[in-house]
Amino acid sequence: MLPLDNKIDHTIDEFEIKGKQFYFKEMCNWNLNRSNYIKAWQSAFQRQDMEESLDWMLGTKLNKTYIIEDSDGIIVSAYSMLKNNCLINKNKIDIGLCNNVFCNKKYFRYKLFDRISHLSLNNSSDYFSFAYGFPNRLAIRGHQRVGWSLPDPIKLYSYQISKIHSRYNSKASSEIRELNSFDSNEAKFFCEKIAQVSREKAEESNNYRISKTSSYYNWRFFQRNILKDRDYYICYNDSAISFFSVYKTDPQLNILDIQWKNNSAFISMIFELINFIKTKSLPGFRFISRELFKLLELELPNLDINVIEQIPLIINEFNDSKAFNPQSINLSFSDYDVY
Structure with missing residues (x-):
């Protein structure tokens, strides 16, 4: 803290x-x-x-x-x-x-x-x-009453591992570690790494993009109190990195944040997550990132995808500049405090 x-x-x-x-x-x-x-x-x-x-x-x-x-x-x-x-x-x-x-x-x-x-x-x-x-x-109506707008909700996606084709069983070149195994220097390194990749992708983009700082990542994942109902992990290779959690009581994997420099690094990391899911006998993984959805749909079309929930989103643009388009921004679980 x-x-x-x-x-x-x-x-x-x-x-x-x-x-x-x-x-x-x-x-x-x-x-x-x-x-x-x-x-x-x-x-x-x-x-x-x-x-x-x-x-x-x-x-x-x-x-x-x-x-x-x-x-x-x-x-x-x-x-x-x-x-x-x-x-x-x-x-x-x-x-x-x-x-x-x-x-x-x-x-x-x-x-x-x-x-x-x-x-x-x-x-x-x-x-x-x-x-x-x-x-x-x-609480939505109360927030609207004081000036918040209500754009389209955020989709919660669920991918079921049972439908994955055998060709996705390739040996992954990524690694997974539980967050509690990191010392302070390692935590700092990975927070700086994912923040750098996030920033570089944002600078390459010409629209709206959340770009979290290394301080935010450190607070969000390494300073968080220990929760009895879930464990936190990191999956990474030289050009991609992801934070995810695994719930214990209702076993499921939530991809909290994922950043990659190229598609091959992304696929390597997804392969490692798939191997982890199979080893842990988990049903699949969940996420809200639209960018992740689009790339998975492109690279792994045989995955069984479902939208299992619509999460309400509210927006309040100060000074009424109308410069922000909520439909163009890519949000992830790490952008709020619940998961």
């Missing part, structure tokens, strides 16, 4: 609703707010776990978090934006992933969701060119 600077939260705005005073702040010190925030989060979501995951998600400089406190200093609402990067026609911009939005049920009739949304988005526009999010379906 990347610790936040030792700063004191500062009040950005204060307001009164139904005779009660509230204070809108940017949360600058996770350690100072940790206990108060976790209690508020657990109360809002009715969950009594997730402390380590919240340490990982909220205790990083990458995540900008806004809170509303009541007059007793209790957090009653929160709204976060996780920093990511995107290249649009080769120009780098900062973008924000909306995450961990909640309101205390005690203040249900105070419309704090609308209030914190407007305040947080207004302040976020000073730091990000646009924001995106993957809300649960019950």
